[in-house]
Amino acid sequence: MNLNFSNFPTLSARVFECFTLAAALTALPVWAGEASPAGLWKNVDDVSGKPRALIRITESNGVLQGKIEKVFRGPTEDPNPKCDKCEGANKNAPVIGLVILSGLTKDGEEYVDGQILDPDNGKVYRSRVHLIDDGKKLSVRGYIGVPMLGRSQTWLRQE
Template sequence: MTGLTPRAYGHFRRILLAGALLASAATAMAQAASPTGLWQTIDDKTGQPKAVVQIVEDSDGTLSGKVLNGLGSNDDPNRRCTACTDSRKDQLMKGMTIINGMKPDGDTWDGGEILDPENGKIYKCKMHLEDGGQKLVVRGYIGISLLGRSQTWIRQQ
């Protein structure tokens, strides 16, 4: 840079580096504050990994999630939702949207639905982040949140 002393140039470089580090940290914090991304689902009954779900923000600001692939005994790419009773009946589970309509509500996301492809039932859904955004607690319920069950999903890199 012309017109700067070596000392001033050194200060300028440190300020630019600090700004870049702050921008990087802000991006990481924004990701940690949002459930968007890839999640390994964990079966609440067996404790075993079941699938990888991708949660994205839709154009209307709500969140939805789709199955990218199954894990373990659920890894058959031709597996279908035979228990589903809506338009997803007999559709491939891989690529299927199982979460939709989730809206931010403070530190939680609520107001949407989640499909359990194992039994074909659709539940109201709410979710929140834990462990600095590395875990997502997903609760499916009928009526009120107390009448349901939760799974803790693990963020994938």
């Protein structure tokens, strides 16, 4: 009986390649990174359904911040509004460039313990956010005291 082992190294190499490829594909979601709220979002008016602003969310050292990049105004509205009802450093600050979302840190699937500023009334609320619809939408909740006593908006990802 003549045994031929000449294919053994090739077979072993093929098995190793297949194993390596399978391991790489399994780890791909980890390499791709988890979905993040970082990006450009459109805020839509709850009543009219019309766009109100574009907000750029950035993440630095695990903390989210959101800044208004653009406002959508009607023909009779000031195209460069100021936050005249805001207090402190934001008093009369231009709305474009205003940081309205800050201090949010990741807790599981949500970002919590942050603040959101409503430039229309100048009030600051506690906030939490989480991605929905495969990261295409962002649920933004502002509240006083406990999250149950607040309201949510859905922002739409632009990029």
